[in-house]
Amino acid sequence: MNPLRSEQSVAKMETGIPGFDHISMGGLPKGRSTLVSGSAGTAKTVFACQFLIEGIRAGENGVFVTFEESTDDIRRNMLGFGWDIARWEAEGRWAFVDASRHHNEMVVLGVYDFAALLRRIEHAVEKVGATRVSLDSLGAIFTQFADVSILRAELFRIASSLKALGVTTVMTSERTQEYGEVARFGVEEFVADNVIILRNALEEEKRRRTIEILKFRGTSHRKGEFPFSIIPGRGIVVIPLSAIELKQRSSDLRITSGSQELDRMCGGGFFRDSVILVSGATGTGKTLMATGFMAGGAVNGERCLLFAFEESRDQLFRNAIGWGFDFERMEREGLLKVVCEYPETAGLEDHLIEMRRVIEEFRPNRVAIDSLSALERISTSKSFREFVIGLTSFIKHQEVAGLFTSTTPTLLGGTSITEAHISTITDSIILLRYVELYGEMRRGLTVLKMRGSMHDKEIREFTIDASGMHIGKPFRDISGILSGNFTRIIPDEIQRISGLFQDDDFQPSQD
């Protein structure tokens, strides 16, 4: 438990559920009850269990009141997360109150109350010295006892008794739809002081889990839906996207891009804590750019991390050798880590959590992702945007340089959705484009944006050979490269036009 700021009238208790304390601005209101409502399969029981488990890990014991699943089922199901409830029970840190339906015949004759249940909960709280209580789920008790008016009164009594005991309570309840009434029986939400909604919505054929704090009585919280994921061994991990603020320090230290020529175009290299987007059609040299970025760091003794979502490890290493970079040696020296993954192996939220974990563990100076577009195809545009924002701000917080590649769908010109989402977040954008010249495909490169620095604005030809990439002269007599609609201009004409303007900042036309 940690004491909270004194001006806040309602104290909060850190739950320990990763990310949740951030979006709830300090945890659940302490000594109060919170309703966690969601449709089937939204991880309500996981939330209720994890609330207790994170407490036990922090030295606070818990009582779990189950109305629905048997205690055996819960013990078995939670073992999948690596949570050994039976052990905590033996240690006197977790107690069950089994209010699940047993196979007794039951006849209900008239007025009754839940004094027995309440006394059992109190008894369990006293027995283990609990500060946290979970009730899962209220809906099941409504199906056991049909009288809503009695239930309503009794649930109020239970909630106020729990408050009197000073414990912080999580109660779960069912909803029939993702957007609609808070809970099925229409009374659950009035029993609790606070309401949280869990969702597992189907969007564009993808499942997307979110958590939303609907109300915290008397205290503040972040608003809106936040994505979360369920990770084996960790449980619920909330991704506090919009809670992340872009207020990291920015550095004016320069680092090499891996190419001297490109460094020159960028006015002396990338900034140390900037995020660079490299966009181009397939085969324009994006992977090479990422490879060079890694090698350029490793040469200076920086730790480099590469997430590859398009090529296999073998392919990447072979290509790197072809360009004169020995990835294997760099890995041996501990300067490089290459993580290869098929985008389809996990959901985007899972990828983000895993990537954050690897970054935190490896502590790199620079990170490259090849490519973001590969991740885009496994997600909805909404969750992709959240992913990019989440990842970018995380990388910036770590004060590492990030280079992301993005594949444009067309060979000539064009932009991708990836760019539309992230161009405002990135500090620099480098475009790689094919240029058709005299019946030949050549490659062009330009630095479109370089935040906080002067940079070369020309479109230069670049070539790839056994020693990597080389940036050459600007394309002088051609315009419309970025749009893919090339127009050849006769040299005389260029000189004439240049003469018309003092500033010869050659801006290509774009439609």
Next chain:
Amino acid sequence: MTRYSLTLYIAGHTPKSEKTINHVRRICQEAFGDDYDLRIVDVMQHPDQAEQHHILATPTLVREFPLPSRHIIGDLSAADKVRAALDIDTAANDDHEG
């Protein structure tokens, strides 16, 4: 005749629970004379027993024997309903109720 074995769970020794105990005793007395077992459990004093037998509501009358065991929950003052729920055959009335 099978000897009935019953447990009555009450919450505290209040006038209300005394009344409930009396109701149940009277029903049993009328049906079995002294030939029955009735155990009274106060859940306030013995929450562990309520836990062990999965009792949520009070009052709850449990027919332990004859099997199957059956929980009768709520107001136990209506003797005919309680008898029916317990499957007590009354000489004058029909056997099959509830």
